[in-house]
Amino acid sequence: MPLEALPTLPEGPEKDYLWTLNFGPQHPATHTTLRLILTLDGETVVTAVPDIGFLHSGFEKLGEDLDFNQYVTIVDRMNYISPIMNEIAWHHTVEKLMGIELTPRCKYIRTILGELARISDHLLCAGAQALDLGAFTAFLYGFQQREVIYDIYETISGQRFHPSYTRVGGLLFDVTDQFIRKVRNFVKEFPKTHADMCRLLNRNRIFLERTQGIGVLSKELAIDLSCTGPLARSSGVVRDLRKDEPYLAYPDFQTAFKVVCAAEGDCYARYIVRMEEMIESLKIIDAAIENLPAGAVNVDVESKAVFPAQTSVYRSIESMIQHFELVMPNRQWTPPVDEVYGAIESPNGELGFYIVSDGTGVAYRARTRPPSYIHFAVFPYLIEGHQISDVVAVLGSLNIIAAELDR
Amino acid sequence: MALTIPDVMLARLDPLANWVRANSLWPMPFATACCGIELMATGASKHDIARFGAEVMRFSPRQCDLMIVAGRVVMKMLPVLQRIWTQMPEPKWCISMGACASSGGVFDTYAVVQGVDRFIPVDMYVPGCPPRPEQLIQAIIDLQAKIKQTGTLQGTEFGKRTEHKGPLPMHLN
Amino acid sequence: MAHDTIIAALKAKFAELVTTEFRDNFRVVVAPARLFDVLQSLKDEHGFNMLFELTAADYLKYPKATDRFGVVYGLLNMATGVRIFVKTWLNEPDLTLPSAFPLWKGADWLEREVYDMYGILFDGHPDLRRILMPEAFTSFPLRKDYPLRGRGERHNFAVITRAES
Numbered sequence: 001m002p003l004e005a006l007p008t009l010p011e012g013p014e015k016d017y018l019w020t021l022n023f024g025p026q027h028p029a030t031h032t033t034l035r036l037i038l039t040l041d042g043e044t045v046v047t048a049v050p051d052i053g054f055l056h057s058g059f060e061k062l063g064e065d066l067d068f069n070q071y072v073t074i075v076d077r078m079n080y081i082s083p084i085m086n087e088i089a090w091h092h093t094v095e096k097l098m099g100i101e102l103t104p105r106c107k108y109i110r111t112i113l114g115e116l117a118r119i120s121d122h123l124l125c126a127g128a129q130a131l132d133l134g135a136f137t138a139f140l141y142g143f144q145q146r147e148v149i150y151d152i153y154e155t156i157s158g159q160r161f162h163p164s165y166t167r168v169g170g171l172l173f174d175v176t177d178q179f180i181r182k183v184r185n186f187v188k189e190f191p192k193t194h195a196d197m198c199r200l201l202n203r204n205r206i207f208l209e210r211t212q213g214i215g216v217l218s219k220e221l222a223i224d225l226s227c228t229g230p231l232a233r234s235s236g237v238v239r240d241l242r243k244d245e246p247y248l249a250y251p252d253f254q255t256a257f258k259v260v261c262a263a264e265g266d267c268y269a270r271y272i273v274r275m276e277e278m279i280e281s282l283k284i285i286d287a288a289i290e291n292l293p294a295g296a297v298n299v300d301v302e303s304k305a306v307f308p309a310q311t312s313v314y315r316s317i318e319s320m321i322q323h324f325e326l327v328m329p330n331r332q333w334t335p336p337v338d339e340v341y342g343a344i345e346s347p348n349g350e351l352g353f354y355i356v357s358d359g360t361g362v363a364y365r366a367r368t369r370p371p372s373y374i375h376f377a378v379f380p381y382l383i384e385g386h387q388i389s390d391v392v393a394v395l396g397s398l399n400i401i402a403a404e405l406d407r
Numbered sequence: 408m409a410l411t412i413p414d415v416m417l418a419r420l421d422p423l424a425n426w427v428r429a430n431s432l433w434p435m436p437f438a439t440a441c442c443g444i445e446l447m448a449t450g451a452s453k454h455d456i457a458r459f460g461a462e463v464m465r466f467s468p469r470q471c472d473l474m475i476v477a478g479r480v481v482m483k484m485l486p487v488l489q490r491i492w493t494q495m496p497e498p499k500w501c502i503s504m505g506a507c508a509s510s511g512g513v514f515d516t517y518a519v520v521q522g523v524d525r526f527i528p529v530d531m532y533v534p535g536c537p538p539r540p541e542q543l544i545q546a547i548i549d550l551q552a553k554i555k556q557t558g559t560l561q562g563t564e565f566g567k568r569t570e571h572k573g574p575l576p577m578h579l580n
Numbered sequence: 581m582a583h584d585t586i587i588a589a590l591k592a593k594f595a596e597l598v599t600t601e602f603r604d605n606f607r608v609v610v611a612p613a614r615l616f617d618v619l620q621s622l623k624d625e626h627g628f629n630m631l632f633e634l635t636a637a638d639y640l641k642y643p644k645a646t647d648r649f650g651v652v653y654g655l656l657n658m659a660t661g662v663r664i665f666v667k668t669w670l671n672e673p674d675l676t677l678p679s680a681f682p683l684w685k686g687a688d689w690l691e692r693e694v695y696d697m698y699g700i701l702f703d704g705h706p707d708l709r710r711i712l713m714p715e716a717f718t719s720f721p722l723r724k725d726y727p728l729r730g731r732g733e734r735h736n737f738a739v740i741t742r743a744e745s
Contacts, residue, residue, distance in 0.1 A: 025487055026437065027466065033439050033484060053712035054484045055439055058516030058728075060697075061721060065728050074513060080441035096603055124444070143451035150448075161445060161537050223630050223658055226686030237658070244661050337643070338602045341633065341654060341665065354652065356637050365637040369654075377689040403440050406481075406712055482734055483714045489740050517721050517730025518713070525735070528742045 018046060023391065025054045032402035034376070036391070043387050048380045052373075052405055059407040063366025067332055068094045068168050071366065076162040078368065079404040081124045082117035084153070085346045087166040092247060093342030093353040098335045100169050100305055104249070104293040109175055110166065111249040112183060112288045113156075114344075115281040119190070120149045121347035121399075122230075122274040129271060129396035130201055133210050138200045145186075145193045152182050168333065169305040170298030180289060187286045194278060201271070211267035215382040215394035218265060225381070226374050229349025231398065234273040235265035241345035248344075249288060256287045267397040274399075305333060332361025341369075348372055348399055372404040425558040428472070428498060429551040432461040435471035435495060437488060440478030442505040442537040454540040459547050468494040473550070475543075476529075479507035481518045485526060492527045498558065502546050503529045506536045582662045586626050594618055607665040615668050616678040619653065623683050628655035628664065631680060634690035636698045640724040647671055649698060653680065670700060679704040697722035 024035035033054035039046040059078060063071050068091075075086040088110050095102065102110075127142030150160040156179055157163035157172060165172050201207050217227070222235040232239065240259040242250045257280040262269035298306040301319070307326055308319035325331040337359040343352030349371030356365035375398050382394050438446050449456045456462050465471045468491045480488055492501070503523055506512035509532045511521035523529060530553065533546045583606045587599050590608060594617070598609040610618045622628045633654030639645035647669035655664050670677065679702040680687040691702045692711040699720040702708055710717065717733065719726050 025484065026491055032443055032478070053710075053714070054487070055479070055481060056483065056518050056712040057479055057481055057514045058518045058721065061516055061728055062514070077441055077513075080444055083441075099603075140452045143448060144453065147448070147451075147453045160539065161441065221685075224685045226630055226632050226684070226690075228632070239658065239661075336602070339605070339607075339637075339652075340603055341605055341663075350632065352633065354633065354635055354654075356642075358643055364642060367635045367637070369633050369635075373689065373693075374686065377686070482717075485737050489738070492740060493744075516728060517726070517734060520734055520737075525739065526737050527740050 017041070021388070025051075034395070034400060034402060034405070036379075038388065038391070040388060043389075045383050045386055045388060045391065048383045048391075050376060050379055052376065054406065055402045056406040057403070060366055060368065063363055065362065067329070067361040068363070071363070072166060073162070073164045075368075076164055077403060078370070078407065079121075079346065079348065079351070079372070079401045080162075081401060082121035082347050083162045084113045084165060085117045085121070085344070085351065087164065088114050088248070089342070089344045089346060089351045090353055091166045091168060092344055093340060093355055094168055094335075096342040097338070097340045097355050097357055098168070098305065098333065100299055100303065102170070102248075103296055103299060105174075105295045106170050106297045106299075107249040108288050108292050109171060109297065111253075112285050112292075113153075113163075113165070114248070115285045115288075116149050116152060116183075116186075118281045118347045119278050120146050122278050125347075125396075125399040126197065126201075126271055126274050129211075129267075129393070129399075130207065132392040132396040133207060135201065135204065135207060138197050141193055141197050141200070145190055148182075148186055148189070152179065152186065155179050155182055167298075167306065169303065170296075174297045180292065183285060183289050187282060187289070190282060191279070194275070198275060202275075208268065210390070210393050211271060211397070212264075214267045214386060214390050215397060216264070216266045217378065217382055221378075221381060222265070225378050227349065227378060228374075229345070229347070229371055230270060230273045230277065231349060231375050231378070233260060234262040234269040236261060236263045241343060241350060245343075250284075252291075253284050253287055257281070257283050267393050270397040326361075329361070334359060335361075343369065346371060348401070348404070349375065368404075368407060370404045370407060372399070372401045373407075376400050376405055420560045421558065422555070424560045425555045428558060429554040430460040431463075432473040432500075432547065432550070433463045433465050433471045434461055434473045434475050435468050435491065436464050436466070436475055436477065437491065438475075438477040439480060439484060440507065442477035442508070445537040445540060446475060446477045446504065446543065449540040449543050454544065456540075456544065456547070459544060459551070461547050468492075469496065471495055472499045473547075474499065474501045475504050476501065476508040476523050477504040477537075479512065479514055480520045480523050482520065483518075485520050485523075488523065489527060500530045500550055500554070501528060502531045502533060502543075502550065504533045504543060504546070505538055506534060509534070512536055582660060583664065586622075586662070586664065589626070590618065590621065593621060605663070605665055607667050609667045609669075612668050612670060612677055615666070616680075618666060619655075619680055619683055622655055622664065622666070627657045627659055628662075629658055629684075630656040631684035631686050631690070632656045632663075633665075634680070634687060634694065636694045636700055638698060638722065638724045649675065649700060651677060651694065651700060675699060676701045676703050678702070679708075681705055696720070699723070 018041055021038045025033045035051040037049045062074050072087050075090045076083040078086045123142035127139035130138040153163045154160040157165045217235045219236040222232045222237050238261055260273050260276040262273050301308050308322050312319040313323045335357045339356045341354045343350045352369035354367040355363045358364040503509045508523050511519050531546045531550050533542050591597050600607045636651045649670040651668050653666040691705050694700050696710045696712050
């Protein structure tokens with residue numbers, strides 16, 4: 001960052017004790033790679049200037065080079081604490097572009113996986129928020145359940161971290177009985193861990209004093225700064241795409257879950273909203289796994305959007321031709337020549353993709369609407385006037401994921 | 408009969424120093440992306456890196472002797488990485504964790520450095536995207552074996568390596 | 581339909597507007613000169629109080645494209661949940677748009693990103709400088725004439741060997 005970009009310090013003898021502190025990009029509380037330049041008056045933060053881009057890896061440029069199915073491995077690595085949510089968002093938009101209506105079974109499985117991802121995201125966020133404030137045990141409790149969710153991902157796809165599980169018009173494979181058993185087991189076991197975390201933190205005096213009244217975001221400012229997700233909901237904005245613009249199987253679960261909101265807008269409200277959302281997600285998972293429809297996970301092969309089954313590729317010429325057409329870079333899908341924006345409710349907020357299609361199987365422009373990027377722009381408004389030790393509390397409550405921030 | 412301990416013991420200092428160094432590696436978690444979360448999972452209760460004496464994550468490079476580069480390193484971050492590496496005191500080692508840190512991985516784009524070993528020395532590469540915690544633990548065990556075999560008290564094994572051993576950067580080819 | 585009344589009201593005010601529709605996305609295409617007026621009208625008269633998306637695309641290699649850059653504003657009315665997209669076209673050499681920062685504070689970083697990636701300038705932005713790429717970077721990476729693997733910038737660093745460190 002050049003020197004002239006820094007805020008100019010006020011002139012005059014009474015203000016010359018202001019000093020500048022560099023925070024990051026390698027700092028334990030920045031959760032990977034963020035940098036802040038803080039101007040301090042004693043221990044009070046006067047201004048904070050974020051400097052980002054330390055993980056800018058050219059995701060969107062890659063999206064213009066890889067086809068709709070290949071790019072899913074890249075979007076996986078965007079919000080890496082809930083990877084499958086990115087896949088769902090990406091293919092949700094691609095299917096919206098092509099006008100594909102998924103099968104009920106696929107919708108349900110994607111919903112279950114998305115809610116599992118939401119739980120794992122919130123677990124890490126709440127755990128890391130507590131860890132930054134000195135409470136290590138809640139983090140370990142949270143990670144224990146994250147390992148269970150990783151195990152479920154591994155059951156369905158073979159990769160525990162980045163499943164790359166969705167495909168245009170369906171999924172990589174159908175799920176097995178083992179998946180259903182593991183999810184049921186998770187639904188049974190998780191409330192205990194959740195209660196343990198709540199007992200550790202909810203009435204913990206140190207945690208309360210470090211989070212209550214810290215980093216208050218008003219409702220008007222939240223809307224003006226384009227905030228979505230738990231950050232906006234903890235400031236009193238009642239908006240959740242799962243209720244307002246239901247996608248996937250959410251129309252079936254409108255009565256199964258509630259939208260969790262708070263009015264305070266401080267770090268504690270954000271923590272509480274995340275903790276309560278996990279319980280609501282668990283209700284959706286419970287309802288979905290018990291009502292999982294039978295049938296195929298992929299749309300009809302006649303739609304020419306999905307790969308035919310392997311055995312039929314080996315045994316019939318039509319399937320082989322279709323497989324060939326989807327694999328060859330100059331054939332593939334023929335989406336309409338137009339532009340579309342599709343969004344889902346990710347754990348961090350509205351995760352959208354804006355695809356400009358030129359009629360080929362590769363997006364002409366694959367723009368991401370990254371909630372972390374928009375939420376980190378809020379940070380200077382939240383921290384001004386607080387102590388320097390509150391920087392980590394506010395950062396932890398925003399849940400900034402660097403790869404999604406910088407892409 | 409009680410164990411008699413001799414008053415004087417003779418041993419070479421190199422193996423002794425190696426034994427101490429190998430079993431108390433203090434990692435500097437240079438965690439940038441997805442691998443950083445797996446690094447956290449390695450430190451958490453299920454995998455528990457403390458069993459191998461490497462749980463003391465220090466975020467100040469001055470206190471560390473093992474840098475774990477976890478995640479992709481991009482143009483803007485590389486000078487930071489080099490600066491942290493030079494700030495670490497000798498003896499020091501580096502693990503390049505994951506495909507992105509080792510080779511750029513799937514990110515063959517304008518911004519991503521195609522392998523940190525082009526710009527800093529690396530002792531151990533861990534494949535995977537991201538590697539499982541077991542793989543990282545294996546890398547630490549292997550690094551301990553390497554330290555025990557090659558380490559010297561004065562750290563002369565580093566001084567002998569005047570050349571950069573990794574693949575050459577493309578502009579030097 | 582909520583969209584129809586909004587678009588009809590807009591068309592009555594700005595005669596030259598072109599509207600398109602695809603899936604559930606409603607788009608209003610406007611010339612850069614009238615862009616700010618349209619945005620202001622949408623915010624003040626139709627209650628679009630959130631700018632949820634601001635992005636651009638380079639249409640250099642797009643089939644049958646006549647203009648080089650398209651800039652897209654996504655607006656959301658939080659009270660009714662209606663979304664609308666405003667699009668404008670830009671051509672070199674005049675890559676300047678009025679900044680939307682006076683209307684929505686959320687435009688701050690979004691405009692900086694568009695500038696960083698495409699080199700489109702926003703007149704009236706309080707702090708328009710690169711956000712994701714290093715300050716010394718000279719190209720605009722998401723333009724279609726910039727190669728995916730760059731022009732060698734990623735290899736352009738000093739090497740630290742064992743003996744030096």
